[in-house]
Amino acid sequence: MIEDRVVRILEDIVGKDNVTTAKTDLITHSYDATQQKFLPEVVVHAENTEQVAKVVRRANEEKIPVLPRGAGSGFTGGTLPVEGGIVLVLTKMDKIIDIDTDNLTAVVEPGVVTANFQKAVEKVGLFYPPDPASQAYSTLGGNLAENAGGPRCVKYGVTKDYILGLEVVTPQGDIIKTGGQTMKNVVGYDLTRLFVGAEGTLGIITKIIFKLLPKPAAKKTMLVQFETIDGAAQSVSEIIRGKIIPTTLEFMDATTIDCVRKATGIDIPEACKAVLIIEVDGDPDVLEDQASRILKIIEPLGIVGTRVANTPEESEDIWKVRRSVSASLRKVNPNKFNEDIVVPRSKVPDMIRALEGISQRHGVPIVNFGHAGDGNIHVNVMVDLKIEGMDKKAHDAIEELFQAAVDLGGSLSGEHGIGIAKAPYLGMELDQAAIAYMQTIKKALDPNGILNPGKIFLEKQPNEVVGH
Amino acid sequence: MSKHKTLKDFEQQIRECVKCGACQANCPTYGSKRKEGAVARGKITLAASVLDGETKLEKELLQDMSMCMMCGSCVTVCPNKVPTDQIVGAMRRQITDEKGMSLIGKGVETVLGHPKLMKTLIKGGALASPLLFKKVPESSGLRLRFPTPIMNKRTIPPMAKKTLFDRFPEFIEGKPGMPTVGFFTGCSITYMYPEIGEKMVRVLKHMGFSIYMPHSQGCCGIPGLSSGAGKLVEKLAENNVKVFGERKVDHIVTACASCNGGIGEYYETMKADYDAFAHKVVDIQVFLQQQGLVEKLAALPKWDKRTRVTYHDPCHLRLQGITKEPRAVLKALPNIDFVEMEGAGKCCGLGGTFSVYHYDTSKDIGAKKIPGLKESGASHLATACPGCIMQLQDNINHAGLSVEACHILDFVNEALDDLKEGR
Ligand SMILES: Cc1cc2nc3c(=O)[nH]c(=O)nc-3n(C[C@H](O)[C@H](O)[C@H](O)COP(=O)(O)OP(=O)(O)OC[C@H]3O[C@@H](n4cnc5c(N)ncnc54)[C@H](O)[C@@H]3O)c2cc1C
Ligand code: SF4
Numbered sequence: 033m034i035e036d037r038v039v040r041i042l043e044d045i046v047g048k049d050n051v052t053t054a055k056t057d058l059i060t061h062s063y064d065a066t067q068q069k070f071l072p073e074v075v076v077h078a079e080n081t082e083q084v085a086k087v088v089r090r091a092n093e094e095k096i097p098v099l100p101r102g103a104g105s106g107f108t109g110g111t112l113p114v115e116g117g118i119v120l121v122l123t124k125m126d127k128i129i130d131i132d133t134d135n136l137t138a139v140v141e142p143g144v145v146t147a148n149f150q151k152a153v154e155k156v157g158l159f160y161p162p163d164p165a166s167q168a169y170s171t172l173g174g175n176l177a178e179n180a181g182g183p184r185c186v187k188y189g190v191t192k193d194y195i196l197g198l199e200v201v202t203p204q205g206d207i208i209k210t211g212g213q214t215m216k217n218v219v220g221y222d223l224t225r226l227f228v229g230a231e232g233t234l235g236i237i238t239k240i241i242f243k244l245l246p247k248p249a250a251k252k253t254m255l256v257q258f259e260t261i262d263g264a265a266q267s268v269s270e271i272i273r274g275k276i277i278p279t280t281l282e283f284m285d286a287t288t289i290d291c292v293r294k295a296t297g298i299d300i301p302e303a304c305k306a307v308l309i310i311e312v313d314g315d316p317d318v319l320e321d322q323a324s325r326i327l328k329i330i331e332p333l334g335i336v337g338t339r340v341a342n343t344p345e346e347s348e349d350i351w352k353v354r355r356s357v358s359a360s361l362r363k364v365n366p367n368k369f370n371e372d373i374v375v376p377r378s379k380v381p382d383m384i385r386a387l388e389g390i391s392q393r394h395g396v397p398i399v400n401f402g403h404a405g406d407g408n409i410h411v412n413v414m415v416d417l418k419i420e421g422m423d424k425k426a427h428d429a430i431e432e433l434f435q436a437a438v439d440l441g442g443s444l445s446g447e448h449g450i451g452i453a454k455a456p457y458l459g460m461e462l463d464q465a466a467i468a469y470m471q472t473i474k475k476a477l478d479p480n481g482i483l484n485p486g487k488i489f490l491e492k493q494p495n496e497v498v499g500h
Numbered sequence: 501m502s503k504h505k506t507l508k509d510f511e512q513q514i515r516e517c518v519k520c521g522a523c524q525a526n527c528p529t530y531g532s533k534r535k536e537g538a539v540a541r542g543k544i545t546l547a548a549s550v551l552d553g554e555t556k557l558e559k560e561l562l563q564d565m566s567m568c569m570m571c572g573s574c575v576t577v578c579p580n581k582v583p584t585d586q587i588v589g590a591m592r593r594q595i596t597d598e599k600g601m602s603l604i605g606k607g608v609e610t611v612l613g614h615p616k617l618m619k620t621l622i623k624g625g626a627l628a629s630p631l632l633f634k635k636v637p638e639s640s641g642l643r644l645r646f647p648t649p650i651m652n653k654r655t656i657p658p659m660a661k662k663t664l665f666d667r668f669p670e671f672i673e674g675k676p677g678m679p680t681v682g683f684f685t686g687c688s689i690t691y692m693y694p695e696i697g698e699k700m701v702r703v704l705k706h707m708g709f710s711i712y713m714p715h716s717q718g719c720c721g722i723p724g725l726s727s728g729a730g731k732l733v734e735k736l737a738e739n740n741v742k743v744f745g746e747r748k749v750d751h752i753v754t755a756c757a758s759c760n761g762g763i764g765e766y767y768e769t770m771k772a773d774y775d776a777f778a779h780k781v782v783d784i785q786v787f788l789q790q791q792g793l794v795e796k797l798a799a800l801p802k803w804d805k806r807t808r809v810t811y812h813d814p815c816h817l818r819l820q821g822i823t824k825e826p827r828a829v830l831k832a833l834p835n836i837d838f839v840e841m842e843g844a845g846k847c848c849g850l851g852g853t854f855s856v857y858h859y860d861t862s863k864d865i866g867a868k869k870i871p872g873l874k875e876s877g878a879s880h881l882a883t884a885c886p887g888c889i890m891q892l893q894d895n896i897n898h899a900g901l902s903v904e905a906c907h908i909l910d911f912v913n914e915a916l917d918d919l920k921e922g923r
């Protein structure tokens with residue numbers, strides 16, 4: 033247990049109202065979207081960089097773990113206090129400090145909610161593309177730490193592609209600045225990239241400098257129904273091979289469609305076994321041409337029907353279908369293991385076939401949808417954990433599908449990160465030397481292991497890590 | 501046995517929270533406090549930990565449970581539709597049951613324990629301390645909303661000199677052969693805004709209906725629910741169902757969204773035979789559409805000088821999915837130009853009795869409506885709930901805007917002269 037003395041020190045730093053050890057507060061900071069539970073010892077809300085720095089400095093001296101926390105919407109347990117310690121909540125640091133319309137950049141605090149930032153920049157004709165499905169509540173700090181992505185990333189790239197610079201509190205409690213406001217910068221190591229995707233294990237991000245784009249003038253959304261999943265998967269590869277990069281290329285398999293049909297009553301014929309939602313954006317006159325080129329490319333691949341949205345409302349209707357997916361999956365089975373593997377885009381058809389095989393071999397339904405356009409497939413192993421042996425079956429299937437993804441030249445996770453959920457599988461993708469390299473960096477920067485301990489790497493010493 | 505659902509009754513739904521955090525996007529108290537205990541996910545987790553015996557009803561838990569407007573905004577975005585508003589209600593009742601009522605609550609219960617005393621009070625007998633409440637019955641939710649006269653920062657409209665019940669008899673005869681509708685007035689309209697009630701009577705009469713407005717009807721119970729006064733709400737519900745059963749009415753119309761949610765939605769969830777009553781309850785805006793008045797209004801020639809009006813969705817209508825009908829009325833009216841405002845669906849910050857105990861948070865939540873309102877350029881902010889009107893006007897006053905919060909019925913009443921008499 034953390035000593036009272038330390039709690040007093042924390043209170044001195046951030047103020048009494050921002051420190052709590054009440055049981056109720058510990059309980060409400062013990063979880064994230066993984067639904068696992070680990071109680072912290074104290075919860076601290078920081079209001080500015082100096083407070084973060086002082087808290088971390090003290091924690092380092094006392095060797096107490098510090099867990100940066102945004103909205104707690106992470107899917108891999110990144111913010112869970114697996115070794116106790118201080119949960120450091122950053123949601124009160126939610127100021128948009130500057131939006132620079134001359135240089136198309138913005139400076140924000142890490143607690144700003146993604147969608148609020150998007151709205152603010154769009155008001156002045158600018159555009160921040162990364163759009164995780166959790167954008168209405170996730171924080172930008174959390175997005176950076178997990179290098180979040182979303183449907184629009186096919187064309188626009190992921191969070192890391194929009195970061196020009198950072199202010200970071202190091203594990204020693206120093207405040208450093210990386211990168212800057214300029215589009216180009218090659219002075220010293222690219223530390224900015226080091227912190228993006230580091231899941232809060234190397235430093236706490238306290239300010240972010242973003243690069244922005246002009247807002248596209250228009251967009252066009254289409255929903256295409258296919259006779260076979262293969263046809264849909266092949267369409268993805270063909271469109272890319274045709275040198276067209278749509279804004280989004282989302283796909284849904286037959287089970288997903290079935291769930292959505294049951295949940296929303298939407299009219300999709302039984303003959304349709306897969307759906308692609310394709311969106312293009314840009315100048316209105318280019319859009320028509322792009323859309324018709326796409327339709328021409330995919331025409332021979334077994335299309336049941338096509339719905340093209342002509343108004344923003346119709347486009348919104350199509351997106352509603354996509355957004356209803358996650359919740360409607362419960363119709364298959366009550367428990368869901370949600371993985372977000374990624375494979376090279378040309379390998380999407382192979383991956384889908386592999387998944388069908390794995391589902392049959394293990395006797396567990398696997399429901400697939402997601403960002404096919406960048407090869408990022410949301411794989412949902414749906415089981416009823418009340419049935420004995422199901423847990424093992426699910427995990428066997430997951431291990432096998434990870435292997436299949438890696439064998440195809442892909443990766444375990446495209447968006448959600450490693451945290452604790454995927455740590456056991458790290459060795460499937462990374463070789464010994466690479467893991468050791470990462471751990472050497474971690475050890476050098478955080479010798480006491482106080483920042484978000486117990487994440488990404490299972491073992492503490494590089495030479496103890498064994499691959500699967 | 502209590503007629504209310506208990507925490508245990510919600511267990512299944514509590515376990516369905518998947519901790520995704522989506523509720524953060526829509527929760528007004530979280531938006532203001534940025535604290536996990538203020539958001540649905542936090543409260544659901546605490547409810548689960550009470551069920552599991554992991555926590556007791558500690559001080560901090562009471563505080564977190566008090567941080568809720570019971571507005572249901574979280575339910576709208578929740579993938580599993582976990583009814584946090586109702587679960588918080590059940591928690592608060594358990595808290596009052598185990599910990600005892602607050603002083604105000606107790607006062608109300610004592611009065612209710614004496615039917616005779618209550619009757620005199622409901623008739624409008626002078627009462628208790630604050631001058632303001634001379635005519636307001638002790639069982640009224642208004643007393644839970646303004647328990648003390650020391651709310652000096654808040655602008656409250658004065659209580660009307662003549663209540664709605666002083667102005668009209670219980671039964672108002674309509675056109676021959678026309679059915680009778682019940683009018684559930686609610687405390688705010690009866691004692692604070694009787695003009696809204698007058699306009700309602702005029703509109704219903706214009707359509708030819710006879711009106712039954714029992715003077716022995718009481719508070720709907722929403723403020724009581726919000727403060728966990730379970731027994732009080734039971735008595736109020738029993739009385740309201742009884743007095744409206746004394747005459748044959750097909751509809752019971754409300755002009756107050758909270759009352760509508762209370763006597764319509766909430767009574768239906770109670771473990772009692774209130775379904776028939778609850779099914780008759782209808783919001784006036786919906787009723788106007790059903791009865792074809794909206795079409796008639798739409799056919800009228802537009803006025804030359806029109807008022808620019810925007811609309812605020814009261815939570816208790818929005819939650820029931822009643823968002824189109826009020827707008828349909830506004831769009832149809834010849835005397836106004838309706839414009840949408842950004843954040844129309846955001847809570848005003850009143851939240852039953854929330855604003856009493858957390859006035860600053862409530863004000864903070866309300867202030868979030870101001871930018872959208874300003875941008876709309878409207879001179880009037882219409883809504884369908886007197887509680888919202890009071891709160892919105894307070895927000896507007898604090899922001900120094902010259903916008904008037906008002907009821908949709910104000911404009912319907914204004915346009916009524918253009919219509920020919922009869923249905
Ligand atoms: C329904 C749902 C849908 C989702 N959809 C997507 C999706 O489409 N794409 C996607 O990429 N993700 C998605 N996610 C996952 C999640 O929302 C993202 O990972 C998001 O970036 C997490 O942000 P957060 O603010 O909730 O961070 P948290 O969960 O609070 O934290 C996540 C990690 O970031 C660290 N962290 C937080 N703030 C900081 C900081 N300032 N400095 C350093 N480290 C920090 C934490 O320690 C933790 O390791 C989804 C989640 C849910 C529940
Ligand atoms: S949105 Fe619903 S399921 Fe998600 S955390 Fe909130 S209450 Fe739980």
Ligand code: SF4
Pocket residue numbers: 526527528529530538539540543567568569570571572573574575584585588
């Ligand atoms: S009912 Fe309203 S205030 Fe309460 S948790 Fe839900 S959104 Fe928040």
